[in-house]
Structure formats: C-alpha cells, structure tokens
Amino acid sequence: MRFYSALLHLYPASFRAEYGEEMRSIVAARRRETKGTIARLVLWVDTTLEVVGNAIAVHWDILRQDLRFTARTLTRSPGFALTAILVTALGIGANTAAFSVADFVMLRQLPYAGADRLVKLWEAPPGGTNQVSAPVYREWKTAKSFEAMAAYHGSAFNLVGQGDPQRLAGSAVTADLLPMLGVRPMLGRFFNASEAAEGNTGPVVLSYHVWETQFGSDPDIVGRPILLDGSPRVVIGVMPNDFHFPTREVAVWTLIGVDELREDDVDNTWWEVIGKLRPGVSREQAAAEMDLIGRRLQQKYPEQLEDVGVFVNPLRADFSDQSRLLLLALSGAAACVLLIACANLANLLLARGLTRRKEILVRTALGAGRERLVRQSMTESFVLAALGGVLGVAVAYAALPLLTRLVPTTLPVSDAPSIDPRVLVFAAVLTALTGIAFGALPAWRSAARLDLGGLHDGARSGGGRREWARSALVTAEVMASVVLLISAGLLMRALLRIQSVDPGFKTERVLILHTALTGARYDTATHRNPFYQNVLEGVRAVPGVASAAYITAVPIELQGGVWSVFPEGQATTRGQAKNATSRFVTPGYFETLGIPIRRGRDVSDTDEPGQPRVAVVSESFAKRYWPNEDPIGRRFGFPDTVRRTVVGVVGDVRMRGPDRVSEPQVYLAYKQIEDDQDVYRPKDLVIRSSVPPTTLIPAVRRIVRQADPQQPISNIKTMSAIVSDVTAARSVQVRVLVAFAAVAFLLAAIGIHGLLSFTVSSRRHEIGVRMALGAQRSQIVYLIMRQGFLLAAVGVVPGMFIAYAAGRAMQSLLAGVEPADTITFIGAGALCLVMTLVGSLVPTLRAARVDPATAFRADT
C-alpha cells in the first residue's frame, strides 16, 4: 500500500486530499480479493497504469478549468491584461532580439570543421596585436601544440574580359589552409603546396558568388584561364556557396608564392595566421608553448621583436571582438528591461491579488485549497507570459533589421541573424522563467493570505510584510532603470563626442571612387601619370565639380600605411617609434577635402622624380619633430633613406576615424613615387561638387572608361557615408539603449504610481483620521511624497553604483567619457526625480482630497 500511497502523489494535492483515503481503501479491498502472485502482479501493473493515466487526466481537467477561469478574469479586466501582455512582450522581445544577434555573432559555431579548436595567432607587442611576418610565421609553425597552422593575407585583383571590368577582393593563402578548415571545393580542387613555386602566375580558386555572377555558373570553368590584373591564371576550383574566409567579400583565393614564404624581413608584418589545436591541447597550453617560441624569436631579432609576445585568441572571439562589448552591453540592457518588466508585473499581480481577496475568500470557502489557489494564480501568470512571449517574438522579429547592423562585417558567415528554432527555444524558456518570476511571489502571497485570517469587511490590507515586498520590487525597478538611464546616457555622450569631433576634413558633397590601377601597365610612370591627368582634367570639366584629386587612399578607408620616419638631426631608438601615416597625392587634394594649408605650398605637378623630393606634413608632425621651429625646409627620411624636404604644413586629419587617435601625416608628391610602391599608388579619386555628388557617377564612369577601358571602378562612396559608417554600430546601440531606458523609466514610474495608489487607498481611513485630528493637506502631501521619494532614493543610490561599475566595464566604448561622468549622473538623477514626481502625482492628489467624513463612512 505504501507504493500506492506514493503513486497517489502524481495526483494534484487537492484531489489527493479529497479522495486519497477512499481510493486507498478501494485498492486495499481489491488486493484482498486478489489471490495468487501473478494476479497480484497484474493488479499492481494495472493500478500503476491507471493512476498515471488518471493523474494526467485530472491535471488536464484542472488546467482546463484554470484556463477558462483565467480567460474569464482577463477578459473582465482587459486593461490589466493588455498592460501585462505588452510589458512582457517588451521584455521578452528585447531579450530575444538581443539574444539572436549575440548568439549569431558570439556563440554559434563557425562553419568549419573542429571550429572550437581553431585559434588566431597574433604578434603581441605591449598593449596591442600585430599581423605577422614571414620569418616569424615559419618559426611559429614549429609549434607542437597545433595539428595545422596556415597563413593568409589580403589581396585584390582586376578581373577583365567578363563584361565590365571588376575589382575582386582576394586572399592569398598557404596550401594547408583549406584542409585545416575541413571544407571541400564544390568543383575541382584546392591548391597543393608545389604550386607555390608559380607565385603570381599560379592557379586560382573562385568563390561561388563570383563563379555565379561573373562566369554564369559555367560547369566547365575548372581548367579555364581567366585574366587577373592582366595576366592569365588557371581556375582549379570553385568553393561552395556558404564558404567564406576570411571575410564575406573574398572572391578569389591564390597561393602565397614561394618567394614570399622565404622572405626574411621581420618588419614586414602583414600576414594573418590561424592554427588548429591538436585534440586535447588547451589554448593555455598552446599559449605557453607559443610564449617560449616568442622568446626564442626575441633573442633572434632583439631589435625588431623586443617585448613582442604571441597572442593566441579563439577564432570565434577574434572575428567578433569589435562587437563583443557592444552586444554584451545590449544584452545586459535587455536583461534590465525584463527584470523591470517582471518586477512591475509582480507588483500589478500583488495589487490585484489584494483587491481580489474577497473572491479568493469565497473560493476558499468553497473548498479551494492553497495548492489550487497557487496553481490558479500561476496559470494566470503563465497565460499572460505566454501571450506576451508570442507578441515578444513578433517585437524581436521587427527589431532584427535594425540590430543586424551590429553584426561585424568581418564575420565569415553570409546569412543574417534570424528568429530560428534556437532563438525560439530561448524565447520559450525565457517566457516560462518570466511567468515564474512575476507569478511566484503573488501566487505565494495569495496562498499565504489565507493564514492571515481577519478578512472581515473593513480590514485594511497592505502594510507590514506585504508592502515591504512590493516596495522592494519598486526599488528594484528604480535601480535597474537608473542603471539603464546612466548607461544609455554615457554611451550617448560618447557618440555625441565622437560625432562632434572635427575629422580635419570636409565631408559634405565629397564623392570617392576607387580605381585600382594594378597590372604591369601601371608599373611605369609613363602610363600612370597620363591616366591621372586625363581622368582629373575630364572630371574637373564636368559641370558641378568644384575640384578633384587623387590620393593613395582617403582617411578611414585605409588606416595603415604608417612609416617610420627619421627626422634629420635626431637619433632614433626603437621603442620611441617615430612614425607617420604616409600618402601620395596629386595637387589639389587638400583643397578638395577642405584640409587647410597652414604654411608653405601644396605638392605640384613640377615635383618630378628628378627634382628634390618634397613632402607636405601635418601640423602634429611639425610640432612633434621640430617643436617651436619653422618646419619649412627641414628634412627627414623614411627607411628608403631618400631625404624629403618639407614644403608645406597642413591641418591634422583623423586618419583612423573620429573615435581614434592618429599618427601624424605626411603627403608626398604623386610623381615622386617609386614604380614598385604599387600599394601606395594614388587610387582613390576624390571629387568635391556643388551638386549632389552621386549624380556625377555616370559622367565619371565615362571619363574613366575613356582613359582606360579595362579599369574597374569600385567602392563608390560619399565621404559623409564613410565617416558615419564609423559610428553606425554605435548609433544603433545607443538608439536601442535609449529606447530600453525610456521603457524602463516608464515602467518604474508606473511602479511607483501603483504602489503609492495602493497605499493611499488602503490608508484612506488613517488619512481621514489624521485630517479629522487637524492635519493639514500639506502634511498629507508630505506623507505620501515622502514614501515615493524614499522608494526612489533607496533604488537610485545602489543603481548609481552599479551603473558606475557597468560604465567601467564598457570604458573602451566611451571614447574618453568618464564612467562617473558628472553630467550623465546629474541628468539621470534629475530624470529619476521627474519619474518619482510623475509617479507620485496622482496618488498624492488623491490623498490630499480625502474627505474625512466619507473615509469613515466607507469603513463602517
């Protein structure tokens, strides 16, 4: 019988209490009637199955009953139901959307074999990371911790002979890269190591996209030669549609040539290295081994690699580093919103539980046990949460397009975040937790109330422990909303600060077009210079064009190209690096971008190779190397030892974007470039216009085609788009956070309002007595307001501390705004004051209007 008693626990407690005893006696009678071991065994099996089946049925009956009851109560108070559902939807929607993006960027496995063992390896000078040089890579490859290690670097090609000339992004890789990623070509094969000997004439592998768009998905492409940068290269393979490495843009893979592999220059750091850990080897173990190898390299190259270590980063993290903090902040904010939403709903339900105490009393009198009341209450919470959850998923779906801008472009995955089964499971779990979070306290309270007794008419509810719980909830809401307000405020201040930074050049009505000028044809000045002249003359003649010029690359688009400089008469030691961002420009560049010439002159067409080498430097360059001296006429060198004479000084430019510090800048005359400096050839055509810049594109295309029919135009952008792209992810984040903070603010105000309203209605009698005893209305107002401000103060103070900690954690996003920024904190404090005032207003007025006579009458 003990077994049967245990089985009975499958039934709801109320059912068990009601019928358990009799059921036990029936089963006992049955057992007595049954003779024989086998018959008894059959009886037990039968009974077990029967109990399980009936228990499920009874639970289902109760659920249906509770659902019907919930439907009735919710339709009876649609305002309450709607508020609760909307609040939940906001909370769950915010979290679902944040999760779908965070999961996409940070959690999901990369689509490569053994992705969790892939790591990125960096040279690590103090306080940063660098790409890698060939000799260092060769040394690293001796490490035993890795199953494989491969290197790659960016490249780009002009593809001609397939319709309009195209600029294709490429990646030069070592032969072991693809086997390491465990991806097979869709057509043909990948490289074998022996092909590295062919160098720049070797075979190529195409991306699916370029195969589809440029070669019409030609099934016989393998073995065909194509023209890249003017030289024929044989296609040996096509990668599958969903393969991207290292970025989504890469259209062509080539093999790193044997000459490059053998290079000995430790300063030529432009390779990227990834490794695959041996199974069972941890990242820490690999890092320890790499540390030893790093030390060996330091001894070998004491000058160049002094203090340079090795950084081993999981590949997953490496791709998403730039977004990690943004997304963490977003997820934290979303969690805050949900927390506030839950606190608010718990409070609403608590308050409603109190107003429904008579109904509960009646149901108790009718025999509803505590378990039934708790269950009923939880069912209601779950129904509200579920409806909110469904709506929340819709909210997330609507918010996704905006949040997708937070996905870094470096992520080698083509699709965008979506509401997929994984996200739906998250939303479902979150919904269930939300239901528990806001339902448990009120449910427990509604049951506990049975013990309080004294529910006779006129008993005043509230007070004591119950009010304490509600106050704690409101305080938590205030606290979370303070954290959100301050975080959003700090990030907004950072965004404004960045946006108000003067980049040093004008962005309005400036159009940028890229012409790559690669191939043997442009290796000589006799071909290059006429191209520049023809294009620039043609463009300047187009109506609406104010000025035009060529530069190696416009600011922000290219942030590298930093050269060591050797100012005349100054000794240099490593560690006090003297360097500058170097660019070659045609005359008129400064005028076109509105960079002021402070002293001296622009470069000119007469600065020919045979003439003295000239340079225009930025003010910071002059100030750093010749402080308080006239820089004009001073000379400095680059590692190529050719001396340059300063002929002009121009304003400083934020080459790395408005949010980052730049090296000083040097501009060199376009005719004084060496033929082999192909990377630095002026390739960006900069046009300043008096008409909307994009209207000029057709005319410019025509002019470029006339100058060179095989020259593709790529990367057409406006300068203002380039600048605003720098802050695009930030401004999305700030917009989302401000929206979250606004919701939090509103919810907290509603929370204060709800609690005070309740206090006022439950203390009507007391207020009446006070007034009858001569209390002034101002004293009553003080009484209520005091409670509101106490609630707020108790929440605001710890909220500010938490916000400060959050600010410290995301300091690198703050662009120099202090985590304890006074203006933000004062602003948030003021907003909390407003929030408390708004929340307290109506209840306070109601308290002040209490008429002692009616207060008594209502109570008797």
Place this chain on the structure above:
Amino acid sequence: MPYTQTNVDALLPLPAATFHILIALAKEDRHGYAVIQDVEQRTGGEIRLSAGTLYRSIQRMLEQGLLRETRDRPAPELDDERRRYYRITPFGEAVARAEARRMAELVKMARAQGLVLGKV
C-alpha cells in the same frame, strides 16, 4: 439545481463511466466502493471501474451538478466514517434519462437497418 434542456444536452453523450455511475446511484445513495461493486455486478464483471477513474468522474460530476454528497448515512453499525456517500441530483436524473433516450434512438435506427438481431 435548476436545469434546462440546453444544460442537459450540453453534457451528451456521456462518458461510459459517468453513465454507469448515474445508473448505480439511480435508486439509492452509495459510497465509492459500492458504486464500483454495483457496476461490476450489473455488467457481469465486464466493467470494473478503477479507483482513479471513479473519483475523477465523481469530481467532475460534482462540479457539473450531476451528483451531490449526502449527509444521510446508514446506521452507525454499518457505516465506515471515512466513506462518503453520493446521491444523484434531479439534474443528474434528467441527464441520465436523456442519455438513455439517446441510446435507445440509436438502437432503433440500427434495428431499422437490420443491424440488431433479436430483442434487446
């Protein structure tokens, strides 16, 4: 309990267990185990309600107003005070009658099609 035809019809057709319990209580009040025994006897041992099915049905029937618990108890020497006795309500009778009528109609229809042999 006041009842209308609509209320009665809403409950039809009755689950088999419910109908058997109503029949068992038609003539006299019984406690749970007695209901099981009565059903078993009447059906020649074919239907043996389990304790769970019985009380789940009883719970629902109480809610629907087909039964009520009665305080009239048998003589103390025959009584077990842990037992509860159930009595059919007028509404319960009406529902049982309506169910019987519904079944009779069905049988009539089946007979008209030659599906029922002999006298039932």
